[in-house]
Structure formats: C-alpha cells, structure tokens
Amino acid sequence: xxxxxxxxxxxxxxxxxxxxxxxxxxxxxxxxxxxxxxxxxxxxxxxxxxxxxxxxxxxxxxxxxxxxxxxxxxxxxxxxxxxxxxxxxxxxxxxxxxxxxxxxxxxxxxxxxxxxxxxxxxxxxxxxxxxxxxxxxxxxxxxxxxxxxxxxxxxxxxxxxxxxxxxxxxxxxxxxxxxxxxxxxxxxxxxxxxxxxxxxxxxxxxxxxxxxxxxxxxxxxxxxxxxxxxxxxxxxxxxxxxxxxxxxxxxxxxxxxxxxxxxxxxxxxxxxxxxxxxxxxxxxxxxxxxxxxxxxxxxxxxxxxxxxxxxxxxxx
Amino acid sequence: xxxxxxxxxxxxxxxxxxxxxxxxxxxxxxxxxxxxxxxxxxxxxxxxxxxxxxxxxxxxxxxxxxxxxxxxxxxxxxxxxxxxxxxxxxxxxxxxxxxxxxxxxxxxxxxxxxxxxxxxxxxxxxxxxxxxxxxxxxxxxxxxxxxxxxxxxxxxxxxxxxxxxxxxxxxxxxxxxxxxxxxxxxxxxxxxxxxxxxxxxxxxxxxxxxxxxxxxxxxxxxxxxxxxxxxxxxxxxxxxxxxxxxxxxxxxxxxxxxxxxxxxxxxxxxxxxxxxxxxxxxxxxxxxxxxxxxxxxxxxxxxxxxxxxxxxxxxxxxxxxxxxxxxxxxxxxxxxxxxxxxxxxxxxxxxxxxxxxxxxxxxxxxxxxxxxxxxxxxxxxxxxxxxxxxxxxxxxxxxxxxxxxxxxxxxxxxxxxxxxxxxxxxxxxxxxxxxxxxxxxxxxxxxxxxxxxxxxxxxxxxxxxxxxxxxxxxxxxxxxxxxxxxxxxxxxxxxxxxxxxxxx
Numbered sequence: 088x089x090x091x092x093x094x095x096x097x098x099x100x101x102x103x104x105x106x107x108x109x110x111x112x113x114x115x116x117x118x119x120x121x122x123x124x125x126x127x128x129x130x131x132x133x134x135x136x137x138x139x140x141x142x143x144x145x146x147x148x149x150x151x152x153x154x155x156x157x158x159x160x161x162x163x164x165x166x167x168x169x170x171x172x173x174x175x176x177x178x179x180x181x182x183x184x185x186x187x188x189x190x191x192x193x194x195x196x197x198x199x200x201x202x203x204x205x206x207x208x209x210x211x212x213x214x215x216x217x218x219x220x221x222x223x224x225x226x227x228x229x230x231x232x233x234x235x236x237x238x239x240x241x242x243x244x245x246x247x248x249x250x251x252x253x254x255x256x257x258x259x260x261x262x263x264x265x266x267x268x269x270x271x272x273x274x275x276x277x278x279x280x281x282x283x284x285x286x287x288x289x290x291x292x293x294x295x296x297x298x299x300x301x302x303x304x305x306x307x308x309x310x311x312x313x314x315x316x317x318x319x320x321x322x323x324x325x326x327x328x329x330x331x332x333x334x335x336x337x338x339x340x341x342x343x344x345x346x347x348x349x350x351x352x353x354x355x356x357x358x359x360x361x362x363x364x365x366x367x368x369x370x371x372x373x374x375x376x377x378x379x380x381x382x383x384x385x386x387x388x389x390x391x392x393x394x395x396x397x398x399x400x401x402x403x
Numbered sequence: 404x405x406x407x408x409x410x411x412x413x414x415x416x417x418x419x420x421x422x423x424x425x426x427x428x429x430x431x432x433x434x435x436x437x438x439x440x441x442x443x444x445x446x447x448x449x450x451x452x453x454x455x456x457x458x459x460x461x462x463x464x465x466x467x468x469x470x471x472x473x474x475x476x477x478x479x480x481x482x483x484x485x486x487x488x489x490x491x492x493x494x495x496x497x498x499x500x501x502x503x504x505x506x507x508x509x510x511x512x513x514x515x516x517x518x519x520x521x522x523x524x525x526x527x528x529x530x531x532x533x534x535x536x537x538x539x540x541x542x543x544x545x546x547x548x549x550x551x552x553x554x555x556x557x558x559x560x561x562x563x564x565x566x567x568x569x570x571x572x573x574x575x576x577x578x579x580x581x582x583x584x585x586x587x588x589x590x591x592x593x594x595x596x597x598x599x600x601x602x603x604x605x606x607x608x609x610x611x612x613x614x615x616x617x618x619x620x621x622x623x624x625x626x627x628x629x630x631x632x633x634x635x636x637x638x639x640x641x642x643x644x645x646x647x648x649x650x651x652x653x654x655x656x657x658x659x660x661x662x663x664x665x666x667x668x669x670x671x672x673x674x675x676x677x678x679x680x681x682x683x684x685x686x687x688x689x690x691x692x693x694x695x696x697x698x699x700x701x702x703x704x705x706x707x708x709x710x711x712x713x714x715x716x717x718x719x720x721x722x723x724x725x726x727x728x729x730x731x732x733x734x735x736x737x738x739x740x741x742x743x744x745x746x747x748x749x750x751x752x753x754x755x756x757x758x759x760x761x762x763x764x765x766x767x768x769x770x771x772x773x774x775x776x777x778x779x780x781x782x783x784x785x786x787x788x789x790x791x792x793x794x795x796x797x798x799x800x801x802x803x804x805x806x807x808x809x810x811x812x813x814x815x816x817x818x819x820x821x822x823x824x825x826x827x828x829x830x831x832x833x834x835x836x837x838x839x840x841x842x843x844x845x846x847x848x849x850x851x852x853x854x855x856x857x858x859x860x861x862x863x864x865x866x867x868x869x870x871x872x873x874x875x876x877x878x879x880x881x882x883x884x885x886x887x888x889x890x891x892x893x894x895x896x897x898x899x900x901x902x903x904x905x906x907x
Contacts, residue, residue, distance in 0.1 A: 131572060188841050192892045200891045202512055202572055203723060207887030210716050210880055218869065218877040219830045329712070333580060336573050344570075370595060373588045380581045383574065387562060391570075 097243040103366040104359070109250045109319055111358020112257035116312035117335025118342065118350035119264060120182075120305030126281040126345040127301050128194075133205035134185055135309055136332015137212035142178040142310025143323040144216065146170035147225050156228035163233035167318070171256075174314050175307035182306025183299050191295070209332075216325035224324045227317040253315045260311060261351050264304070268347060277301060281345070309335075330376065334361075337383045343396020352394060357382070462648060466641065469734050473637055477630050486629050488742060493636040494698055496737035499721040500643055500730070501690025506719075507728035508656065509683035510663030511563055514715060515575030518582035519688040521710030522555060523548050523695020524616075525586060525607055528705045533615030534608055541619040541696075548696050549689045556688025560681040579715065587707045612706035619700045632701050639697070643690060644730055650686075651730070659683060660728075713880060717741075720883045723890055740883070753874045754811060757866055761859065774852055781856045786818040789860065799823050805867065815867065819860075825868035833869055836861045 117139055124132045149170045154160045161169070189208045193201040229235065229249060236248045268274035279287040280297045288294045316331070317323045334357055342353025357379055364378035365371045371378070386393065460468065476489050498520060505513045526548045530539040539547075559578055563571050589595055590609030597603050607613050619626045619635070626632055650656050661669040662679050670676045699705045721740045725732030746752045765775040794801040803821030805812035822828055839858040846854055870878045 184841065188844065189888050189892070196891070199506070199510060199512055199727075203719065204888050204891040206514075206716070206719065207884045207891065209884070210712070211884030211888065214877040214880040214884065215833070218873060218881065219833060330580065333573070333577055337577070340570065340573070369597065370588075373595070374584065376584055377581050380577050383577060384562065387570070387574065 098245075099366055101244045103362040105244075105246050105250055107359035107362030108355060109253050109358070110361055111338075111355035112254050113312045113315050113319075113354075114331075114334050114338045114357050115351045115354025116257055116260065116308045116315070117331060118338035118354045119261070119347065120309045121336050121339040122342070122344055122347060122350040123277075123301050123305045125339070127277065127284075127298060128190070130190060130201050131205065131336070132185075132190075132305075133202070133332070134189075134208040134212055135305070136328035136330075136335065137209050137216075138178050138182055138185075138306045138328070139309040139313040139316075139331055139335075140216060140323070140325065140328030141181060141212065141313070142174040142306075143313030143317045143327065144220060144225070144325075145177045145310070146174040146314040146317060147227065147323060149173045150227065150232075156232040159232065166232065171311060171314055174310040178310030178313075179303040179307040182302040182309075185306075186299060186302040191298075209329075213326065213328060220325050222325060224322045227321050227323070229318050229321055249319055253319055256311070257315065260308060264308070265347065267304070273297075273300060334376075334379060337379060340383065340393055341386050343393025346393065346395045349393055349395035356394075465731060466644060466648075469731050470637065470641055470644075474634075477633055482629050485633060490629060490633050490636060490701065492737050492741040493633065493640055494694055494701075495718065495721055495741050496734045497636065497640050497643060497694045497697075498691060498718050499725065499733045499737055500640070500647060501687045501694065502718055502722050503725075503728065503730070503733055504647065504659075504690070505683050505687035506722060507726075508651065508659040508663065509680065510659075510666075511680060511683060512572040513559075513575045513684070513687065514572050515559060515578035515582070516687060516691060517710050517712075517715045517718065518579045519552050519556060519691035520695045520698065520714070521582060521586065521705065521707075523552055523692030524699030524702075524705040524710075525613060525695075526551055526692070527696040527699045528613040528616040529606065531617040531620075532613060533617075534613050538617055540623075541621050541700075545619075545693065545696050548692050552692025552695075553685040553689040556684040557681055559688070560684030563680045563684065564677050579710075579712070583707055583711055586705075586710075607705070607707075610707060612704050614704045616699045616703045616705065618703070619696070626700075629701075632697065636697055639693070640734075647730055655679070655682065663728075716880060716883055716887075720886060723887060751812070753871065754815075754866075758811070758863070761862070778852055778855050778859070781852070782859045783818070785856050786860050786863075790818055790820060793820055803868075815863075819863050819867050821867060829865060829869040832861060833865050836865050 117135065120135050120138075121132065124130060124135070150156060150159070150166065153166050153169065159166045185208055189204045190201050193204055233248070237245050238248070238251075239245050266274075268277060276287070276292045276297045277300070279290065279292055280294055284294055287297075312331075312335075313323070316327070335354070338353035338357040339350045340353070341356055342349030342351070344350075360382050361375045361379055365375045368374075368378060457465070473489070473493065477485055480489070498516075501519075502513070502516050505511050505516065527544055529535050530537055530544045530547065531541070532538075559575060562574050586607040587610050589604075589606040590611075591603040591605035592609065595603055619632075626635055658669070658674050658679055661672070661674055662676055666676055698709075702709075717740060721733060721736035723736075724739060725734070725736030743756065746756055762779065765778060769775040769778070790801060800820050800822050802823050803816075803825070805816055805821070836858070839854065839861055843851060843854050843858055870881075872878075
C-alpha cells in the first residue's frame, strides 16, 4: 500500500528554493524602483521594466568592449564589476532623462496623462531596442567569463557561485539603499518629499532634485537587476523588460507599494511563487506567470495595501 | 423679494459690500469655469470657424458627415485597399469607441482592453469554425460572445472596486498578458492544463492559432465579400456611435464624467461609483468582444500575436489622438493611426510622408512665418555642406544608394549621408537624435532654430539609414510611442478632446 504522504523530493524542493531566491532578488531590485517612484510621485513608471532591459544591454556591450567573455582584457570578476558600474550609471542617467522629459511637465496634469506618457516611453524604449539591437538573443557566456562552480550542503542542497553572487549582491544593494534612505541627508529629503511634497518644498527642499535623485537610484537598481539576469540566465533579448517589469510591479504591490522593505519581501515572494509553481503546480512550466497573476489578484482582494504597506487614506 | 436686497441703494452708507456683488471677483468660482464662453469664442481664423460650424450641425448631421465618406469609399477603390484602409480602420474605430467608454468617459485606465477583442474572436472561433467542429449561426453566436465578454469584463471590473487608478492599470495589463499566455498554450498539448471532467482540450490551437473560422452567417445569409464585411462594420459603427451618443448625454454618461473628474467627490454626492465602474467595464468589454467576432470572421482565424501590446498601443493612440471622451474624434484618430502606417508600408510613400510631415509640422508649429523658412533653407544648405565635406574626406560615407526612391530619392542621394555600411554609425546617430530632440525642448527663440537645423538633418540621416528598414514594425511603434508622450505633454486631452476643468 502506498503511503498517504509520498517521500518528499528534497533535491527538487531545494532546487526550486534556490532558483526562487535568485529570481526573487532580481524582482526585488526592480520592485524597489517602482516603490520608490510611487512613494514620491504616486506615479506608476511603466518604463521601468524597459530601463531594466537597457541595463542588461549596456552591460553586454561593455563586456564586448572589454574583449568578450572568452578573452576579457581584465579578470572575470573585475569585468563583472565594471559591467555593473557602467550599466547602473547609464540607466540612472536614462531614468533621470525620462523623468525630466516625459513626467515632469505632467506633474499637475490629470492623473491619467502621466500614465499614458509612461506607456509611450515604454513602447518607445522597447522598440528602439528592437530596431537597434534586433530581436535575437544575446549571450553573456558567464560560463567562460568566471567559470561556474557548484557547492553542495548535504546531498540535496546545491547552489552555484553565480547564484550566491546574485543573492548576495542584491541583498548588499538593499542594505546600501536602506542606509541611504534612513541615514543620509538625501534620504531624509526623500522621505520628507514622499510624506508631503508641498510641505517639503516650503521647508527648502529642492523637490525636483529629490525626484531626479529617486529616479536615478531606482533606475540604477533596475539596471543591476538586468545585469544579474544576464549573468544568471546567460541570455538577454530586447523584449525581456515587459514581463519583468510586470512582475517587479507585482512584487512591489504584494509587499505594499511605497514601502522599501515591502518591495524586497514581495520580490522574494514572487520569485519563490514562480519557482515553486513551476516545480509543483499543474501546467506550471508554461503557466507560472498565471499563478503569479493569481497571487496578485488574491493580494488585492485580501489586503489591498500589501503585506507591509499602510492603508491608504484618501484626502479630498 | 424686497428690492435693493443685492447691493445698491438699500444698503446703509459705509456697509461692507456683499461678497457676490456683480463687479467683484467671486469667491469660490473657478476662473477656468468662468471663462468658458470666452474660450469657446476665442478660436480665431479658419480653425475657430470650423470648430464653431461643427458645433452648430445637429448630431445626426455630424454622424452623416463623419461616416458618409466611408459609405462612398468602396465604390471608388479596389478590394485590397478597401480591406487595408477601409475595413481595418472601421474595426479600429469600433475598438477605440469601446475603449473610449472605459478610459474617456469613466476615466479608468484599462490596459487589458485588447484581451476582450481577442476573447471575442476566440470564443466565436470556438463556437463556429472547422477547427473546433461546431458551426453555430452568427445570430446565436454573437449575442453569446457579447454577453460572455461583458461578464468577463464584469469580473475584471470587480478588481476596480478596491483599486485606485494606477493599480487597476497594472492588473489589467497583467490580465492581457495572462490572456496571451493562455491562448498561446491552451492547445491540449502535454504542457497544458488538464481540466476537471473533460481532461485536456484543444481550445485555442496554441501558437498556430485557431484556424478555419466560419464567415458570419445570419439566418442562412452568409457575408462572404470584403465589401459585405465593410458595410456590416460600418452599420455597426454607426449604431454603436448613436447608442454611445445617447448614453453619453444620459444620466449614466454624466455620472461617468463625474467619476472621471473626481471619484471621491462623485462618491460624496452619492453617485454609485462601483456600479458605474462595472458598467463602464462591461460596455467596453462587450464592444471589444463584438468587434472581435468581426475580426475573427474576416481573418477566418484567431492568432495570439494579433492581440498583444502592439495593438493596445495602437488603440490607445487612436483614442488619445481623437481626444478622450470624443466620439467623432475616434473615427478621425483611427483614420490617421491606421492610414498613416499603411502608407508607410512602401518605403517610397513612407519617404514622402516623412518629409511632408516634417515640413508641415515646421510650418504649423513655428511662429512667426519666416522662422520655418530660415530653418528649411538652413537645413538644406547644412546638408549639402556636410555631404560635400564628408564626401571629400571619407568617400564611402556617401556611396550608398536609395532603392526605388524616384526623383525625391535621387535628390536625397546628393544631400543626406548614405554610408555603405551604416550599422553602428546609424545606431549612434539615433541616440544622438533623441538627445538633440530633447535638447530642443529646453531652448527658446533663435537658439531653437539653431539646434533645429542639425536635428532635422540628423533625423533624415537616421530615417534613411535605419528607420526606413522596419517601417511597418519597430519604426511604427516607435513613432506611436513618441506620439503618445508628445501629445500628453502638449495637450493632455488629445487633439479633438475638450479641455477639462482643472481644479488645482
């Protein structure tokens, strides 16, 4: 007679756990950009996912410029550091530009106007990438660049050095961001602006500059996420931003939009949901995104303000 | 009423004036509202004349003026053009009308709208096609599709109860994505769901699409020609427009507008906000589902790639170009958005259109009159100068050719740089063009003229070397995306929309 509970397949479980955490750290980085911008401007930056895609491409071209993954001009880890730095700076500038030209003129327009403008920016970036870089996949060849090693704990738990790098780097970035927001003057200005923009302006905070800075930081984090995606999965393509942006937003909402720890938590939750539904749920490998969508809807029905968000008070 | 109540002789000497005396600024009155008559009369010259004339025509006359030319179109053109320019424009217009209910009237940003269009096409295909093996008559199938779409719209609309505007946008966008994933995979294959009771079923044909959809067949009368579909769609468009005209001026329409302008205030006035949101979603979804049945039957198939974000952007561009909440504008928007890219399909036409629009935009947007002339002459001179310099220094830079460009193309070969292998240079030039265009918005007066000259030249360089390669694909969407941003920045209510009342 078969037992009611079949023996747990621990290697599958840990495999999905690790890949869920890896995915989740990427989603969390995207979600942070959404949540910061939303916290300050109450604006959904649709173009955020495409900034992430641009980041992945900038890093790819930096890698080519350094001599390609087979024979880089510098050692593998330094090459990766340069890729991160250039992509983050480039995308930061891109984010500031987007805000300056597509959102700032609309700050007092009807609510729907900046959303449509954001949609326009998103489709513009996506198709510009399609035009310039084509629809084909580009290969990072991480395997040649740093060599993939796999470590095991016990006989079922495996984790590769790339996965460790991704999870550790994203947690590091989150710590830096938390310190930035809670300890520095710029962070204080951001919190003040997010709390009450007009009052902050009266207190002598240059709100425009704070918003630009927020876009810079958010876009840089998205770029870091893009580079990580390239390193972990090896391949990038010009349409990768759309779905990733959707999931990043879902993560931000699940965690409570406007809350920075919430975005991190939400990111990991979405990553784990995707990984575990791929492994365990019917039709999971094709329909993992549908399960993420279901999670989003469930979240809205149960707790619309998210896990760590505070309930929205509407003012007249 | 005893006389002298309001100001004037009845008041004792030295009493403070009443706050709402006629010649004082009235407290609490919005300036924008107060000036409405002035603004209406303010339209000067030809545009003002046309606008006033248009407003004086009674509503049925307007409908006739808008759709009359469409009724004549089939008699002066061939089948291919009728399909591409006529039928598709009408289908887009019908879709945009439905979206206008949700976005334009009720102000709900529904980014999953296209999914209902696909839903209509697929559901009709499931009920009447060689693929599924059922062959329902259209007079039964279409009401089923309309009701089912409305019900799905109701379900999606339920999320709008608890969500503010932007949350709703992303949920609906995710819904569209979920729809596309679903129809791409629901082919009963090994990776598909296994449904309770029935097991694996081939619902949508997966990535290959649902083929062999029946033509529309009403009571045994089959629509089989493009012309037939054209008139069917035209009649449907006229009916939907009439219906929406009455809905818009009804109690419900006014309540929708109140909801759009300020949901909270509307709720405080005891408007049933949630019911109105659902109603808007249902109306929109039903219109899209209905349009889907036409599109499915015309194409005799439903394919997942047709119902994606590209179409969503197109429809949004139509609604926004036409003006949020404007019924007639939608038809004009559909004409522009569908007609222009169709003209763009051949690169010779596209070239004429591109330079024509550039020159026209210059003439319309720049004042006083001599500035655009300076810019034009300057750009042409600049181009010849650059061409001569580069030609002398780097001969491959001018060695390229324009294929089949006619007289304009031959002229351009002596003006614009055409490297033999533009690849990377064109990429950087595209980047430079974006930067230059953004810089243009930051300078004023003669500086703008100065920046505009190289920008225009750069634009034609990028166009000839890069954009022209993919006119019907990426370029089209790039232009639409840029158009959305520009229109939102210049005129948030769209070209034909009526400016809304702004309360700061």
